[in-house]
Amino acid sequence: MANNKPTVYVETSIFSYLTSRLAQDPIVAGQMLETRKWWNDSRAVFDLYASDVVIDEISRGDPDAAAERLEKIANLPLLMASDAATDLAMDLISESALPAKAQVDAYHVGIAATSGIEFLLTWNCRHLANAALRTKIEKVCANTASSRPSSARRQN
Numbered sequence: 430m431a432n433n434k435p436t437v438y439v440e441t442s443i444f445s446y447l448t449s450r451l452a453q454d455p456i457v458a459g460q461m462l463e464t465r466k467w468w469n470d471s472r473a474v475f476d477l478y479a480s481d482v483v484i485d486e487i488s489r490g491d492p493d494a495a496a497e498r499l500e501k502i503a504n505l506p507l508l509m510a511s512d513a514a515t516d517l518a519m520d521l522i523s524e525s526a527l528p529a530k531a532q533v534d535a536y537h538v539g540i541a542a543t544s545g546i547e548f549l550l551t552w553n554c555r556h557l558a559n560a561a562l563r564t565k566i567e568k569v570c571a572n573t574a575s576s577r578p579s580s581a582r583r584q585n
Contacts, residue, residue, distance in 0.1 A: 437475045438541035439505065440551035441486040443468075448497040460552055468501075475548075480508045480540045482533060508546075514539035517573045526565035531556040542570045 446464040479502050487498035510518075518539035521527045527535045534556040541549045551557040 434474065434476045435548060436546045437477050437548045437550050438508070438537065438544075438546040439477050439479050439483070439502075440537050440549060440553060440557060441483050442552040443550055444483070444487045444498045444501050446552055447501050448494065464552070477505050478508050478541075478544070478546060479505045480510065480537070482510060482536045482540065483507075486533065508540050508544045510536055510540055511543060513543040517543055517570065520573050521566060521569050524565070524569045526562060526569045527556055538566060538570065542573075 443464055446461045447468055449461065451461055452458045483502065484499070484507065487502065488495050514536065516539075518532065518535035521535040521538060522529055522532060527538070534553060537549065537551075537557065549557060556562060
């Protein structure tokens with residue numbers, strides 16, 4: 430994270446939309462096409478990151494489809510689920526910022542936030558890009574960051 434490009438954590442849904450056959454639903458198909466356009470035309474403006482959690486998720490399912498998703502992520506630096514990320518993920522669940530069934534989503538937020546990533550790119554509107562949950566998620570992230578010892582915070 431040395432240069433001045435904005436940093437983006439790319440969540441699992443993006444890799445699925447990049448590689449899946451176009452959906453019959455016109456809204457989802459539009460989202461898939463927009464994802465592909467962004468990937469081809471705009472991703473170079475950002476420093477992209479993924480995580481071991483994303484790798485685990487995109488590795489599931491049809492082996493050919495998984496291989497195609499893994500090919501898209503191959504050149505991205507991977508962030509690991511640190512103790513701080515795990516603590517934040519658990520805080521997001523215990524503080525009801527995310528429901529218990531969204532534990533993997535909480536890990537995505539925890540990893541991105543504790544790694545100093547500026548943006549989380551997702552099509553997961555149920556939990557991650559949910560306007561009703563955003564304020565709660567941000568509050569837990571801010572409270573957790575302020576309660577960590579200063580030596581645990583990332584220095585820019």
